[in-house]
Amino acid sequence: MYCYSYKVIQLAEILQHPITWLFFYLDSLVNYFRIYFYSNCHLVLEDLIKHISKRVHLSIEEADLLLDFFSEATFQKKEFLLQKDQQCTDLFFVREGILRSFFLNESGKECTVMFAAKDWWITDMPCFLNRRPAMISIQAIENSSVLTLNKNDLERIFDSVPSFNIFFRKLMENAYCREQLRMIENLSLPASERYENFLRKYPDVASKVSLKQIASYLGITPEFLSMLRSNRK
Amino acid sequence: MYCYSYKVIQLAEILQHPITWLFFYLDSLVNYFRIYFYSNCHLVLEDLIKHISKRVHLSIEEADLLLDFFSEATFQKKEFLLQKDQQCTDLFFVREGILRSFFLNESGKECTVMFAAKDWWITDMPCFLNRRPAMISIQAIENSSVLTLNKNDLERIFDSVPSFNIFFRKLMENAYCREQLRMIENLSLPASERYENFLRKYPDVASKVSLKQIASYLGITPEFLSMLRSNRK
DNA sequence: GAGGAAAAATAAACTAGTTTAAGAAAATGA
DNA sequence: TCATTTTCTTAAACTAGTTTATTTTTCCTC
Numbered sequence: 001m002y003c004y005s006y007k008v009i010q011l012a013e014i015l016q017h018p019i020t021w022l023f024f025y026l027d028s029l030v031n032y033f034r035i036y037f038y039s040n041c042h043l044v045l046e047d048l049i050k051h052i053s054k055r056v057h058l059s060i061e062e063a064d065l066l067l068d069f070f071s072e073a074t075f076q077k078k079e080f081l082l083q084k085d086q087q088c089t090d091l092f093f094v095r096e097g098i099l100r101s102f103f104l105n106e107s108g109k110e111c112t113v114m115f116a117a118k119d120w121w122i123t124d125m126p127c128f129l130n131r132r133p134a135m136i137s138i139q140a141i142e143n144s145s146v147l148t149l150n151k152n153d154l155e156r157i158f159d160s161v162p163s164f165n166i167f168f169r170k171l172m173e174n175a176y177c178r179e180q181l182r183m184i185e186n187l188s189l190p191a192s193e194r195y196e197n198f199l200r201k202y203p204d205v206a207s208k209v210s211l212k213q214i215a216s217y218l219g220i221t222p223e224f225l226s227m228l229r230s231n232r233k
Numbered sequence: 234m235y236c237y238s239y240k241v242i243q244l245a246e247i248l249q250h251p252i253t254w255l256f257f258y259l260d261s262l263v264n265y266f267r268i269y270f271y272s273n274c275h276l277v278l279e280d281l282i283k284h285i286s287k288r289v290h291l292s293i294e295e296a297d298l299l300l301d302f303f304s305e306a307t308f309q310k311k312e313f314l315l316q317k318d319q320q321c322t323d324l325f326f327v328r329e330g331i332l333r334s335f336f337l338n339e340s341g342k343e344c345t346v347m348f349a350a351k352d353w354w355i356t357d358m359p360c361f362l363n364r365r366p367a368m369i370s371i372q373a374i375e376n377s378s379v380l381t382l383n384k385n386d387l388e389r390i391f392d393s394v395p396s397f398n399i400f401f402r403k404l405m406e407n408a409y410c411r412e413q414l415r416m417i418e419n420l421s422l423p424a425s426e427r428y429e430n431f432l433r434k435y436p437d438v439a440s441k442v443s444l445k446q447i448a449s450y451l452g453i454t455p456e457f458l459s460m461l462r463s464n465r466k
Numbered sequence: 467g468a469g470g471a472a473a474a475a476t477a478a479a480c481t482a483g484t485t486t487a488a489g490a491a492a493a494t495g496a
Numbered sequence: 497t498c499a500t501t502t503t504c505t506t507a508a509a510c511t512a513g514t515t516t517a518t519t520t521t522t523c524c525t526c
Contacts, residue, residue, distance in 0.1 A: 103417070103421070105420075105421035105422070106421075109421065111417065111420040111421050113413065113416070113417060125406070125409060125410050125413065126410040126413065126414060129406055129410065135417075136417075158399070162395065165395075165398050165399055165402055166391070166398055168402055169398055169401055169402035169405060172402060172405035172406050172408075172409050173358070173362055173405050175405075175409045176358060176405050176408045176409040176412060177358050177359040177362065179409060179412040179413055179416060180346065180358065180359065180412055181359060182416060183346070183412060183415060183416055183419070184336070184344065184346060184368075184369075186416070186419060186452070187338075187344040187452045188336070188338035188339075188342070188344050189338070190482075190483095191482080191483075210502090210503065210504090211503075211504065212502095212503065212504085216420075219419070219420045220482095220483065220484090221483075221484060221485080222503080222504075222505095223483090223484075223485080223486095223504090223505080223506085223507095224482085224483055224484070225504095226504060226505050226506080227483090227505085227506085229504095229505095230505075230506085423512075424512080424513075443472095443473065443474090444473075444474065445472095445473065445474080453512095453513065453514090454513070454514055454515080455473085455474075455475095456474090456475080456476085456477095456513090456514075456515080456516095457512085457513050457514070458474095459474060459475050459476080460475085460476085460513090462474095462475090463475075463476085
């Protein structure tokens with residue numbers, strides 16, 4: 001299993017385009033042994049490269065360069081990756097587990113900003129990008145394994161791996177569209193339908209987080225969610 | 234006035250960084266006459282270049298190339314730039330006036346997704362990026378002048394002007410953060426404070442759009458907004 | 467400047483979602 | 497395994513925001 005390097009997986013995807021087939025096949029052969037060992041050494045990083053090279057083309061050299069900037073970290077259930085008011089220096093890529101970002105409003109009500117499961121990116125983006133203290137906290141819901149990247153290194157990557165600019169552009173396009181669609185739902189749908197949509201869109205998340213947390217994501221109280229659920233049956 | 238080309242304006246901004254001063258000064262001199270005529274011919278496009286080169290560096294050649302892809306359009310008050318269900322092929326940059334994107338939910342309630350004033354970009358982003366029919370409509374609130382860019386040309390720009398990738402990344406970063414902050418406000422603040430914040434953040438928009446439209450942006454009814462306003466005094 | 471249409475305000479009945487409180491079920495931990 | 501804490505549910509009183517209807521104001525436009 002382990003010798004299925006990311007390059008081979010990428011190759012399989014590129015096979016859809018016959019014109020590029022020969023080129024990548026040769027490229028792949030040349031790098032074969034190198035990749036073989038590579039993927040055994042850096043196994044833990046493979047998911048990230050797979051994730052990125054699904055969206056933009058990365059050379060082996062660029063992948064190498066990229067990985068040097070990331071570092072591994074694991075967090076126990078309930079442990080905080082980021083606390084409100086702390087400087088927000090890191091961007092997290094989730095390899096395993098589930099994370100949640102949230103904050104408390106003035107009256108102490110908890111609001112969930114987002115969940116992040118495997119292959120999602122999470123941080124307090126406005127504060128990360130502008131090097132300000134975090135407005136929200138990020139906590140592990142389950143024992144989780146992440147890759148972290150700090151702001152300085154992100155900027156170095158932008159300079160040294162041009163295609164990462166494109167990748168990050170696509171990531172932000174996606175995030176913007178997702179957030180806008182969520183806003184549209186919140187403006188136009190009653191809580192019951194928002195809950196149904198959440199279950200449909202994120203079944204894996206829904207099965208692993210508490211109802212209280214789902215309620216605080218949907219912007220309703222746990223009591224009201226409980227009522228919606230009993231009406232549904 | 235008109236001979237203040239975008240390059241000269243850019244130069245003024247870069248003067249804050251003394252080390253780059255000499256380089257840009259010489260560059261600017263060499264291009265001076267060319268720019269002079271250029272900015273008289275393409276005067277209408279100047280704002281766009283000024284807007285972009287505030288965020289990334291553009292060479293004269295790149296700016297030239299870029300502008301070829303954009304075309305001008307004007308819309309009368311109440312005219313539609315995009316109608317729901319129509320193919321969403323264009324991205325709009327607002328030169329003058331005010332636009333609004335909105336949709337009707339199942340029960341016929343109008344929801345405002347965003348406003349766009351001078352120097353803002355607007356489209357139905359999820360549908361534009363994925364070449365799908367629009368879910369929302371875009372309408373001119375006042376007589377407006379825009380620059381339009383279609384999806385194919387945007388992709389050509391990404392290929393031929395690398396720094397536009399960076400520009401668009403920053404645009405999307407901003408849009409994502411703005412939308413997330415709006416979501417946080419909607420989850421945690423009562424309508425009265427959301428209205429106050431709207432007035433504070435977008436005073437220029439607030440003065441030009443109807444209360445009904447502001448209400449539909451905040452996710453409340455015009456009647457309730459009217460009540461909030463009378464309580465305020 | 468008159469007349470018609472749209473926007474805004476007021477008010478009263480109404481409803482979606484909240485609050486408070488208390489009990490049942492489930493997870494945690496020692 | 498038992499005690500403790502947390503999550504989930506139920507129910508009743510409550511409130512933020514809606515609906516419907518009427519009046520007033522603003523703003524086109526002829």
